[in-house]
Amino acid sequence: MTEVVATNQTILVVGAGISGITAAVEAAETGKNVVLVEKRAYMGGRISQLYKYFPKLCFPSCGLEINQRRLSAQGGITVLTMAEVSGVTGAEGDYTATVKISPRYVNENCTACGACADAVEAEFDNDHNYGMDKHKGAYLPYNMAKPERFVIDPRIIGTEDAEKAKAACKYDAIDLDMQEETVEFKAGAIIWATGWTPYDANKIQPYGYDRYDNVITSVEFERMMDKFGPTGGKILRPGDGKEAKDIAFIQCAGSRDRNHLKHCSRICCMASLKQSTYITEQYGAEDEDAKGTIYYIDIRSIDRFEDFYRKVQNDPKISFVKSKVANIIVDKENNPVVKGVDTEGYHRYETKHDLVVLAVGMEPNVTKESFPVEIAINEHGFIEADEANGGIFAAGCASDALDVNRAVQSATAAALRAVQVVNKVAGAEG
Amino acid sequence: MANYDKKLGAYICSGCGIGDRLDVSQLETTAKRDGKAANCKTHDFLCSKAGVEMIQKDIDDGEVNHVIIGGCSRRSKIEAFRFPEAAVTRANLREGCIWIRPDNDEAQETTQEMADDLIRMACAESKYMNIPTASGEQELNKTLLVVGGGITGMTTALESAKAGYNVVLVEKAAELGGWMAQLHKRTPNKMPYAAPQDTGIDATIAAVNDHANITVHLNTTVSKTEGAPGRFKVELAVESGSASTVDVGAIVQASGFNMFDPANVPAMNHDKSADIVTNMELEALANAAGDGPIKRPSDGKQVSSVIFIQNVGQNSEEEGHLPYHSGIGDMVSIKQAMYFKHLNGDCDTTILFDNLRTPGAAGEDFYRAGQDAMVTFRKGIASEVVAGGDLEVKFKDMILDEEFTESADLVVLDVGMVPNSGPDPYAADNLPKDEDGNPIEEENAVSVESILNLDYRQGTDLPHLRHGFTDSHFICFPYETRRTGIYSAGPVRRPMDIHQTMEDAAGAAMKAIQALENAGKGRAAHPRSGDLSYPLFRKEGCTQCKRCTVECPFGAINEDEKGFPVFNESRCRRCGTCMGACPVRVISFDNYSVDTVGQQIKNVDIPDEFDEKPRILVLACENDAYPALDMAGQNGIEYSSFARIIPVRCLGSVNTIWLTDALNSGYDGIVLMGCSKGDEYQCHFVKGSEMAHYRMGKIADTLQTLSLEEERVATYEVAITDIQRAPKLINDMAETIEQIGMSPFKF
Amino acid sequence: MSLNTAMVEKYRNNFLQEVAGNVEEGDWVKMCMQCGVCAGSCPLGNAWEHTPQKLFMMIRANKRDEVLTSDSMWMCTSCYNCIVRCPRELPITHIMHGLATYAKKLGLAPQSNPTQWFSETFWNNMMKKGRVNELKLGLSLYFKDGFVSGIKESIAHQKLGMNMMKAKRMAPMEIMGGHGVKDLSGLQKMIKKAQDIEAERLEANSK
Incomplete structure (x- = not known):
């Protein structure tokens, strides 16, 4: 039976992606007691599935390593994985959370020996x-x-x-009789850091993700670059396993579109600019067949990121076409052919590429209907800051489409707001 | 420093195949005989409840206070092997030994030797370390200093006060409010994100003034800051000449920004007509209009057509322009265009943009709202504003691919934010150098006024990252500055809008509160959060060479009047760069010192030259290279059994004595693995890896003195993802040694 | 003063306002974000001198004459691909027809454009009997470019015609005048009234 020691001075953090981990660690390192609840079997969330970060092109696992170390170095954080918050009652300073824990069938005896x-x-x-x-x-x-x-x-x-x-298993770590369990505990404040999910590319009919092998999503492309990922770090066409060298990136695949997500997902421009650098990384600058084309409406590489945009603009291998791609067809060799009009001066194109990467948008993970508690949510599904939310605060992509840097900023701010509540409780309780 | 009898206990796990692959009883003998561990035990499942209880009992019985775990990596089973009252070291027999070696008879002998050495090393480390305790220098001071009374500073103050802390808020001007007080309206931060909103600044100012825990100092600047987190002494200078001192625990710098001067873009002719205004000047016109129409400054005529030129001097490589983008200008211009739609009836409003930057949910909603209000958006690059009775804007419409000239009553220039960050302590490092390596001062360099006047060895203000912003360059840790306990917030850190700035202010307040709380307990700040060790210094051996005070990446170390270092422990991040720098080795930490590593090196068994068993010393950064090697083990990637790997806090902490000693005692090769350095550095101690590379550049002399080949020492930048490459670098060294032969220094 | 001149005066070179105020669904033009998906999605795109998205930009750039005299919007075949794909849900098809109609009312529509000629022919044909006489409409289309080419066209389509007759989809006697709706004059009055209202509205808008 899982035991959770918590009081109404405890901060409950829902979601252990970069935002949830940050909020938990920042609060715990300030001396607060935290319960961190994660739906998956492991922490890290979406960033554990990314190859590199923009604009430094550094590795997410580097920061995650430090964060995971900080997390386990702190005695104050209880982590529940395969767990979901199914109910919240009470009010600011005095919530009761109900958490459903699915069976992992592996207990803490596990030594990860394999x-x-x-x-x-x-x-x-x-x-x-x-x-x-x-x-x-x-x-x-x-x-x-x-x-x-x-x-x-x-x-x-x-x-x-x-x-x-x-x-x-030599360590009696496997318990096949493990059952789903429900735990209930107190919390003074709750940080909602449930993150995002990539928009379902199957719904973007003209791009044929559902029917063309060589049309993939940006999140899948990230996995390809991982040397321990599904392609061993190679950019391979799912259709025939051949190396893809001429790669198209289609922006706003599902974003800024009333048929899909009305909002701008903010990160996709920078993500595609970043991914365009993978081509040279993979094939070297000398390989003339290796090239990238970015089809865009507006490149939103705001503030300091403009440096990075300029760097990619100056890369002779990468070209930009101001156009929302109209549709994709495939030729006899199963190559995706991208069709549309370059709106800068009106040029029609029908361009064959080896691989098309759809820069899919960010959709909030938790829908308005499935929130276990009354909370202010805007029409795009993001949580709004609102007095009426009481002691519940959003962090990261539960609050807006954010990049990692801003998600961490938001999570650190959320940690403070939770600390304010539990400090108030502590003050009242003496 | 702790003073106690060390009682070493070595606990060897035979689980996870360790017992099948290694002679565990021999390991126990090694721990006893060579490692001098009085208490040695073997368990077949050490991380189990029973195993952990066994160790805990020995600790509780007073048998053991230094625990050596021979089993999995220090990165594994951290929770199980957490004994806060003891010193814990780990011998990585699993990921670092059996998992990286083939399971066959041929390899058995060298694998066992590797394991024996790992036990010796862990015992030696344990013997030479101490259980760290806080120094007692620390203080808990629950007051924050906030520099800057704009929306960022005020929000920081209010959020901190709400958490129960006291705030001293310092503002240079005679009033609170900053730029935000000059705005007519703000961009919306509430659904449906459709119209400009009241700024609410008066209410914020009132809240700050009324709050019992916030003290406001107007017309005031910081004339001197000394001390460290938990015990900063800050001297405040009032315009009138009087001065006072406050004691604070942490500092948030919210010094904001200035507007870019459009004179740097002569074609915009800002100075040629009163009707060519900047975005901030337009706010004043809107305020002056009251509820009536906005009038143009030259003749008071009601504006009936206005053109906004976006990105003036932004994102441009031209001289005098800003190489970055404020990012918020398009939102601001939409908001301002709406002023005209609200106040001036059917006024023609055109926005000439390049990439419309209205990101996120709020951004796109507001863009649509602007379009709905009949604002005309044209992707157009303006080349010139012609001043005259009627203004004319020349631009190229990028969609129609055609040059246009449009006239307007008023032209608004979207100029960017320039951070008000004080002088960069390391500006000279970025200047071009003359032949002697001295920086060439720029002509007409403008001297910038200091914001914090830090009494620090390494300069008066927070280091800049790029373009004058004080950002940390860490994506995962954006608040970490290079001055512990001092955080920057708002547009001084990176360009941002009001909404983001208020989030940023709350985040910075969180970090500042955390810093002062931890300083009060003697605990280190990120990334070695919670570490109680601090630099210990043997003054009598110090030669006042100042390398530590110069090389500390965090500017933590000052010099006293005689030139001795003053460590300011709560400014210290415990990276050990000072320890690596010290030529006379007088700096150490309780749990990490020249000896804890040096003795590991010395305790490795060096076989005879004719055994053909070389020894390769690998010093690997604990954040990146070491995990990469661990994961190599996890994935069964093999590397040479001749490698002896020691994790280091940062490559910057590597003292060259380790290398000299290693070479002198017969190691055949040395591989150093640090993080990526340079502009896109990934070193969590910012400069540590760079320092190490610099120092190693000079190791050739040492090798020459010893008549050893240069190839015997190799320094690499290794990322955490180099799971295949890191083992390969070790194997490369093994191959090199095979080619150039064994070291002649084996005795 | 012609309606066209009045409109020019009234909107003093703000064509976007003029379109918003007078063209069917013209109010949507301001919402275009120039992504170009309409342009790329149009099956007859190659035939367009200016794509819909470009026309919208020209409207914002006050290229009034170029837009209204253009034959581009006359190329629209109402396939609705653009509407379906438009990320801003602009009723592009309707706007194209709206622009064409408006141009026609102002007397600016291109005279030589075949689509325009066909639309007019269709209209006149329908107004005669209150319903379309398909036989006459078809023939007038065949004979559009003169007698000889009309005969050639008819022969070329002979088989199609015969089949349609067999399937009772075409009645040869319709050539004699054809049947009409029950209350033809009522319908004509109704249309006239609608046209008057529309003309009045435009007239009023131009003031």
């Missing part, structure tokens, strides 16, 4: 890699997964594989 994974046969689509490869029925989600504990896929429960996994 024997269970060797023993099982069944394989399933790997969500960490957006289904581009498979993981075993017993698996560690990725190299840096924390908690560093394997997960048994519930789909092998009741099969021979489950027994094999259990038999292979």
Whole structure:
């Protein structure tokens, strides 16, 4: 049975992506007690699935390593994974949260030795890699997964594989009888850091993501670059496994569009500018076949990021076309052909590329209807700052479409607002 | 420094295959015999409840106060092996030994040797370290200093006060409010993001003035800041000449920005006509209009057509222009165009933009609202404003691919924000150098007034990142400045709008509060948060060479009147760069010192030259290279069993004595792995890796003195993702040694 | 003063306002963000001198004559691809027809444009009997460029015509005048009234 020690001076943080981790760590390092609830089996959220950050082109795992160390170095943070907040009652300074914890079938005895994974046969689509490869029925989600504990896929429960996994474990870490449980605990303030989900590209009919192999999303492209990802760090066409060298990036795939997401997702311009540098990284500056084309409406590389935009503009391998692509067809070789009109001076194009990357928009993870508590949400699904929210504060992409830097800024601010509430409670309680 | 009898206990785990692959009883013998661990135990599942209880019992019984864990990596099972009352070291037998070696008879011998050495190293480290305790120098001071009384500073003050802290708010001008007080309206921050909103600044000013925990000093500047987090002494100078001193725990610099001078873009002819105004000047016109129409300054005529020129002098490589973009100008111009729509009836308003920067949910909503209000948006690049009775704007319409000249009653120039950040302590580093390496001063360089007047060895103000902004350049840790306990917020940090600035203010307040709380407990700030160790200094050995005071990436170390370093522990980030810099090795930390690493190096068993078993010393940054090597193990990527890997806090902490000692004692090669340096540095201690590379550039002399080949020492920038490359670099060194032969220094 | 001149005077070179005030769905033009998806989505795009998105930009740039005398919007075949894809949901098809109609009313529509000629022919044909006489309309289309080419066209389409007759989709006797709606004069009055109201509205708008 999971035990959670919490009082109404505890801060509940929902979501352990970069925003949730930041809010938790900043509050804990100020001496506060924190419960961090994460839906996935591991922390890190979307950034654990990114290859590089813009504009430094550094690695998200670098900061995550430090954050995860800070998190476990603090005694004050209780982390619940595979857990979801199903109910919140009470008011500012005195909430009661109900959290549903799904069975992992692996307890804290797990040493991450990997024997269970060797023993099982069944394989399933790997969500960490957006289904581009498979993981075993017993698996560690990725190299840096924390908690560093394997997960048994519930789909092998009741099969021979489950027994094999259990038999292979020398540490009595596999408990096939583990049940879903519900815990209830107190919290003075709640930080909602539930993040975002990539817009479903299947819905953008003219771009054919649902029917063309060589049209992929920007988040999938990130996974390809990871040397431990589904393609071993190579840019390969899903259709035929060939190297893709001539790559198109389509901006506003689902964003700024009343048929999809009305809002601008803010990060996609910078993300595509960043991804365009992967081409040279992969093939070198000398390879003349390697090139990128960015189809855009407006490049929103605001403030300091303009440096980066200029750098990409000056790269002879990358060209810019001011146009929202009208549609994509494929030729006989299954190459995507991008069609539309360059609006700067009116030029029609029908251009063949090896691979098309859709810069998909950001959709808030939690829909208005599924919030366990009354809260101010705007028409785009983001939480608005509002007095009526009481002791509940949004952090990161639950509050707006934000890049990592701004998500951390927002999470640090949210941590303070939660600290204000619990300090007030502490003051009242003496 | 702690003074106690060290009782070493070595606990060796035989689980996870360690017992199958290694002779664990031999490891125990090694720990006893070579490691001098009085208490040695083996457990087949050390991280289990029973295993941990076994260790805890020995600690509780007073048998052991220094725990050596031989098992998985220090990055694994952190929670299980957390014994706050003991010193804990780890011998990485799993990720760093059995997982990186093939499981066959041939490899068995060298793998066992590796493991034995890892045990010796961990014991040696343990023997030479102390359990860190806070120095007692620290103080808890729950007052913050906020410099700047604009919206950023006021928000910082209010948010901090709301959390129960006291604030001293200093404003240079005679009134609070800053630029925001000059605005007619602000861009909306509430749904439906459709119309300009009242700024609400008067209410904010009143709230600040009325708050019992906030003291406001107007007409005041900071004339001197000395001390450290928890005990800053700040001298405040009032315009009238009087001065006072306040004691504060942490500081937030919210000194804001100035507007770019459009005179730097002569084609805009800002000085040629009163009807060519900047965006900020337009706010004044709108305020002057009251509820009536906006009138043009030259003749008071009601404006019936206005053209906004976006990005004037922004995002431009031309001289005198801003190489960055404020990012907010398009939102501001939409807001201002709406002023005309509201006040001037059917006034023609045209915005000439390049890339319409209205990001996020609020941005796109407001763009649509502007269009709905009949604001005309044209993707156009203006080349000139012709002053005269009627103004004319010449521009190229990028969509129609055609040059246009349009006339207007008023032209508004969207000029950018220039950070008001004080002089950069390291400006000279960025200047071109003459032949002797001295910086060439720029002609007509304008001297900038200091904001904080820090009494620091390394300059008076927060270091700039780029273009004068004080941003940290950390995407994951945007608030971390290079001056501990001093945070910057708002547009001085990077360009931002009001909404973001208020978030930023709250975030900076959080960090400042955290800094003063931790300073009160003697705990380190990010990234070694919570570390209680601090630099210890043996003054009698110091030669006053000043390398530590110059090289500290955080400007933490001052000099006393005799030139001895003054460490200011709560300014220290515990990276150890000072320790690496010190040529006489008088700087150390309780839990990290020249000895804790040096003795690990010395305790490695160096086989005879004719055994053909070289030894490669690997010093790996604990944040990036070491995790990469761990993950190599996790993925079964093999590397040479001759490598002996020691994690270091930062490559900057590497003292060259370690290398000299290693080479003298018969190591055959040394590999140093630090983080990426330079403009896009990834070093979490900013300059540590760079310093190390610089120092290693000079190691060739040492090698020459010893008549050793240069190839025996290699320094690399290694990222955490170099899971395949890092092992390869070690193997490359093993190959190099095979080519050039073993070191002749084996005794 | 002609309606055209009046409009020019009235909107003193603010064509966007003029379009918003007078063209069917013209109020939407301001909402275009120049992404160009309409231009790329138009199946007949190649035939357009100015794409819809470009026309919208020309409107903002006060290129009044160029827009109203253009034949581009006459090229629209009402496939609705652009409306479906427009990220701002502009009723582009309707705006194209609105612009064409407006140009026609101001007497600026291009005389030689075949679509315009066909629209007019269609209108006149329909107004005669209150319904379209397909046979006459078809023939007038065939004979548009003279007798000889009309005969050639008719022969070329002979098989199609025969099949349509067999399927009772075309009645040859319609050539004699054809049947009309029940209350033809009522319909004509109604249309006239609508036209008068529309003309009055424009007249009033031009003041």
